[in-house]
Amino acid sequence: MTSTNHAGHVMGMNISKTLAATAVIAATSFIAAPAHATGGDLAIDLLDDITIAEEQGMDTYDRDSWAPSGWVDADGTGCTTQEDILIRDTEPESQVIDDCSLTFGTAVDPYSGEFVEHDRDAADFNRTPFDIDHIVPVGEAHRSGGADWDADTKQAFYQDKENLLAVIASENQSKSDADVNNYLPPNQALYCDYVATNVLVKHKYDLTMDQAEHDVAASVLSDEECADTIAQPAVAMSAVDADAVDTSQGADSADADSIALTDYEAAMDDPMGWAQDNPVPAIGAVAVVIIGIFVARGVKSKKS
Numbered sequence: 001m002t003s004t005n006h007a008g009h010v011m012g013m014n015i016s017k018t019l020a021a022t023a024v025i026a027a028t029s030f031i032a033a034p035a036h037a038t039g040g041d042l043a044i045d046l047l048d049d050i051t052i053a054e055e056q057g058m059d060t061y062d063r064d065s066w067a068p069s070g071w072v073d074a075d076g077t078g079c080t081t082q083e084d085i086l087i088r089d090t091e092p093e094s095q096v097i098d099d100c101s102l103t104f105g106t107a108v109d110p111y112s113g114e115f116v117e118h119d120r121d122a123a124d125f126n127r128t129p130f131d132i133d134h135i136v137p138v139g140e141a142h143r144s145g146g147a148d149w150d151a152d153t154k155q156a157f158y159q160d161k162e163n164l165l166a167v168i169a170s171e172n173q174s175k176s177d178a179d180v181n182n183y184l185p186p187n188q189a190l191y192c193d194y195v196a197t198n199v200l201v202k203h204k205y206d207l208t209m210d211q212a213e214h215d216v217a218a219s220v221l222s223d224e225e226c227a228d229t230i231a232q233p234a235v236a237m238s239a240v241d242a243d244a245v246d247t248s249q250g251a252d253s254a255d256a257d258s259i260a261l262t263d264y265e266a267a268m269d270d271p272m273g274w275a276q277d278n279p280v281p282a283i284g285a286v287a288v289v290i291i292g293i294f295v296a297r298g299v300k301s302k303k304s
Helices: 002-027 043-047 081-089 138-143 151-159 169-175 188-204 211-222 264-269 271-277 279-303
Strands: 029-032 096-098 101-108 115-119 130-134 164-168 257-260
Touching (some): 081 130, 081 164
Antiparallel strands (some): 096 101, 101 115
16 A cells, blocks of 8 residues: 555656646747847857856845936937937837927837837827837846946946837836846747847846846747847847737747747756746646646546
């Protein structure tokens, strides 16, 4: 009887481990699409130079210390950084500009593929529908080595146009301060360039990546569709062609290759750490494991 119980227990553990591994990979799979960059350093090469380290805490984080005066004219254009990016990332043919102020302009949001219209003269205009997104978020920079920067370096990072992109506000808010392990844009055609810009900025500022983040970046950039992607500034992702947007879901996309993220080993080596970095996949994995345990017990009961 003891032997039977032990066998059933081992079988349950094996099923659980198998289901957990399946859940980890299935829950963190995505579709990549081709990049169209030429010239410069390959993002995959720069990635090799980025240090892998655990993230720092957010206890000392104060966003105001990164931009005490908000958006400023950091490079002598005569306009604030926000104004420059709004003008840069909207369609020139659509623009009406009053000095530095964009009165009217349209663009296809690079993250979601939605058509966005900025119209200050509209009766219901409250604020611009665009947010200026930091590709590597300010909070992520803090966690990745920026916590100890001096005020000038923090200000330079905050205003750095290579790390800035005008995107639809709702998507920027959805992203929050997530790294590439916890956020990739709905537009799968942007994956190669989005990850490449993350690598460019982290390399430029000597910021670190945690293991899960590095694994995702490596998985994207080593895929054949992204292997030749150049590490380019964020502007490479503006002026999106609506016809090139791909917001399809799952591995059944007709014209995209499925890339399984290489988070499995990290999840197995440090399940608690992985779960903290990946709460949604972790919950899914736990649910699958629990179901697997019940299935295993059911099999054992039938055999008994």
